[in-house]
Amino acid sequence: MLTTPKDQYVARQADRAHQCAFQASAAANNIALLTNSVVTLVERSTIVAPEEAEEIAKVASTALTLCAAVAVSQARITAWMTQIQRHLWLQQAAVTEPARKVLLDAPISSDGLFGPQFLAMVESMKAASEQAEDIRQHVSWLQPAGKPQRLQQQQQQPTQPQRKTDRHAQQPRRQSCPSAAAGGTVPRLQGTVPRLRPPTREGGARRE
Known part of the structure; x- marks a missing residue:
């Protein structure tokens, strides 16, 4: 319709x-x-x-x-x-331009709107489709067996930029300590720090 x-x-x-x-x-x-x-x-x-x-x-x-x-x-x-x-x-209809021209100018008859030319074209297209399918089945064995595997390996193999990004992703990031000049806090050292005694004068020591 x-x-x-x-x-x-x-x-x-x-x-x-x-x-x-x-x-x-x-x-x-x-x-x-x-x-x-x-x-x-x-x-x-x-x-x-x-x-x-x-x-x-x-x-x-x-x-x-x-x-x-x-x-x-x-x-x-x-x-x-x-x-x-x-x-x-x-x-x-989804038909090619040559087929459309043939159906448009087909002889007028009482056998439908397009006449017997429509049925003849349908049979011709059906036969062509079956012939193409037979050719595809006969030619499929000519494809080398290693070609699909090679294509699959190429698809699985990562490219050079991808390798670089993977290496950078594997390396752990170093924690940067904030500097005192930047306003950061300097981490305190754990443990006790020995105190240094001030140097004494010799004269005073002798007097004592």
Whole structure:
């Protein structure tokens, strides 16, 4: 189903124009049949003069030509409305540009919006996908066995900057002692410190 209200509105208007084109084609076909019947009656009539019958035949021929032109124009309108419907649906699908162009210009038929071309393309894409899968399975054994291990070792091996950061992380940080000039407290030494006696004078010692 179309998601946006704008696309839904365009689809409804295209559907209405498509129906009107079919109705106009049917009316032109009926006019052509009636004109042909008039020509047949004039040819079989014995009352109408040959000159008048000839003029009526010319007018009827012109009317048939106009009916054919109207039918062709209405057929083109229906084809364009169908392409509008296809465009609205294709812009929501994830298809490539070549596939989109093929589906957009596919012959119009009664087998759905895209006709038999859609089913043919689906079968072709399915066959291509299966063939690609078979090729992938047959080629997988060509890959060397050591290559994944080598890639795994390269992924596990740390780089040079990482090694440096690991070494710095392993070394313990040295505790820096704050200096007295910076306003820090000097740590006290544990234990008793021996006191030094002041030097005595010799003279005083002798006097004593």
